[in-house]
Amino acid sequence: MRAAVCAAYGPPEVVRVEELPSPAPGPGEVVVRVGAAAVNFPDVLLVAGRYQVSVPTPFVPGSEFAGTVIGTGFATTGFGIGDRVVGTGMFGAFAEEVAVAAAVLSPVPDGIDDRVAAASGVAHRTAWHTLRSVARVERDDEVVVLGAGGGVGLAAVQLAAHLGARVTAVASSTEKLDAAVRHGAHRVVNHRTRPLRDALREAIPEGAAAVIDPVGGELAEPALRSLRRGGRFVTVGFASGTIPRIPLNLVLIKGVTVQGFQFGDIPAGEFERNERELRELLSGNAVRPHIGAVYALDDVAAALRQVADGRAVGKVVVDVAR
Secondary structure (H helix, E strand, C coil), X not given: CXXXXXXXXXXXHHEEEEECCCCCCCCCEEEEEEEEEEECHHHHHHHHCCCCCCCCCCECCCCEEEEEEEEECCCCCCCCCCCEEEEECCCCCCECEXXXXXXXXXXXXXXXXXXXXXXXXXXHHHHHHHHHHHCCCCCCCEXXXXXXXXXXXXXXXXXXXXXXXXXXXXXCCHHHHHHHHHCCCXXXXXXXXXXXXXXXXXXXXXXXXXXXXXXXXXXXXXXXXXXEEEEEEEECCCCCCCCCCCCHHHHHHHCCEEEECCHHHCCHHHHHHHHHHHHHHHHCCCCCCCEEEEEXXXXXXXXXXHHHCCCCCCEEEEECCC
16 A cells, blocks of 8 residues: 655655555454545644654654545454544554554544545544533634634634634634635634734624634733633644743633643533534534645645645645545
């Protein structure tokens, strides 16, 4: 099979497509013929050797994929050959075939192709669980979304608008903000053209109910200041590459809640509810991931570079089957 291989840590351009043996499923595993894989910022960090955990080289990067089961291991239950599935893992997705534990897979709803399934796995699930169970967004809430042109950010814009919230999208370019408007943003702020603190004070004079932050860096503090008393600030990631320092006096004075998102922190009952709701939204075409760029497997390095440089709008997808 063909696979993209990171032989040594470095920039995206170190990744090369090579011929590798097809994987064999172990106990409880399946082999998936990958139709499409999505690129996420942690993929870039893993290739660079700068993620919070490291994967020994050589390895096949890629953490999000969709495809068809073509093999099963001993004692594997839940999926059989021919089932269409979507899954996530630390690495291995940028390949024609991947062996994974059946437990990390979910069925692909009818009517959803591999590109859409791969593009909605991490970003939309992260955004929906964040909005429903951490930020607890309700109709008419004022919600600020940072990094609103990226995968998680644009999904959060779309899904918060679906919940009936009034969304202020913050991003770094007209292209990204235009995409946010198309997906339901009520207001937009280009943080490159004016101070974010001033822009948010003008846009939401009464303060926001929630801030969704997949970016971190210098945008976090002014976004935190935009919260009304008792508001909720949810940190999802640090796509800027910089972990912000938050003045705790703001938390004290405003009485706000600052919380991080992790899938494992969602109570079991809420997790099942959220997953069911999102499947219904996707299968019913109520929401759709924004796929901003599609690359062939041979062009994985270019796909990683687009994400690394912050040029991605929505999700970047590798069409492995093409």
